[in-house]
Amino acid sequence: MKKVIILCLIFCLAYTALAKPYRFKLGFTDYSTGLKELSTKHGIYRLHSRLDILRLSSRLGLGTAANITFKSDNPDVKFNNFYDFYAHNFYGDKSHDGRYMVYGLVAGVRLNKVKTSNEDYFSMVTYTNWSFLLGMLISRNDWGTEIMLSQNQQDKWKFDFATKYQFSGKYYLEVAYCYTGPVKEIDRDFSITFGIEFYSN
Numbered sequence: 001m002k003k004v005i006i007l008c009l010i011f012c013l014a015y016t017a018l019a020k021p022y023r024f025k026l027g028f029t030d031y032s033t034g035l036k037e038l039s040t041k042h043g044i045y046r047l048h049s050r051l052d053i054l055r056l057s058s059r060l061g062l063g064t065a066a067n068i069t070f071k072s073d074n075p076d077v078k079f080n081n082f083y084d085f086y087a088h089n090f091y092g093d094k095s096h097d098g099r100y101m102v103y104g105l106v107a108g109v110r111l112n113k114v115k116t117s118n119e120d121y122f123s124m125v126t127y128t129n130w131s132f133l134l135g136m137l138i139s140r141n142d143w144g145t146e147i148m149l150s151q152n153q154q155d156k157w158k159f160d161f162a163t164k165y166q167f168s169g170k171y172y173l174e175v176a177y178c179y180t181g182p183v184k185e186i187d188r189d190f191s192i193t194f195g196i197e198f199y200s201n
Contacts, residue, residue: 022053023090023102023139027174027195029067031080033186044080045071048193052088063088063106078115078124080182084148085109086133092199098169100199103138110150116185127183129153139199142166153183160189170196 029046047070052063063086069079086108094100110133118125135148148160162176171194178189 022198022200023050024053024198025050025172025195027172027193029191029193031067031069031189031191033074033077033181033188033190042074043072044069044074044077046081046191048195052090059089059091059104061088061090062086063108076117077186079113080116080186081113082182083111083113084133085111086135094199099141101138101140102199104136106133106135106137106148108133110148112153112182114153114183114186116183118185127153131158139164139197140166141199144172152180156180158182164193164197166197170198172197 025048027048029048031044031046032042046067048065048067050063050065052061063084065084065086066082068081072078084106086106088104088106090102090104092100092102092104110131112129112131113126115124115126117123129152131151133148133150135146137146138144139146143166144164146160146162146164148162150158150160152158158178158180160176160178162174164172164174166172174193174195176189176191176193181187181189
């Protein structure tokens with residue numbers, strides 16, 4: 001009986017993974033603890049991805065996103081990563097000439113992992129915290145906006161704003177800003193991402 005249940009789960013996951021609509025973003029991010037601190041000498045470089053693919057119904061689905069640091073030239077921040085897991089309610093359509101628009105809401109959880117210098121301990125400290133995640137987004141073939149609400153390590157509100165400008169088909173440039181950092185040692189977030197986005201209706 002257990003084998004039958006496991007096979008059913010595998011088939012269900014295979015169906016939802018292949019179901020449409022889906023959206024996939026993959027990008028390279030230059031992250032900074034503020035706009036004034038953005039430089040090649042103190043850059044924090046991350047891989048950014050977002051995958052909205054598991055369909056539960058005609059509009060409801062599951063998604064995940066991640067920002068993972070692979071190199072840091074900032075002496076005070078070793079890495080600043082986050083992982084999102086959420087359910088989404090998207091409306092979307094795509095025309096024959098490649099134009100598309102998708103918009104909707106997301107709700108789930110966010111895991112933050114940050115390693116930064118701490119004056120109290122005179123060394124690097126790793127912070128890990130879970131938070132709720134609420135957001136809304138609109139994505140078109142030429143521009144898009146994402147607004148995400150969560151909390152940082154000190155339980156302060158954290159509004160992340162990201163605006164993308166799409167060009168040359170699927171390539172995009174995205175600018176993101178948040179006036180509250182993930183931990184008290186980081187005042188705010190600023191990043192520029194270059195990447196590619198796919199959407200299928």
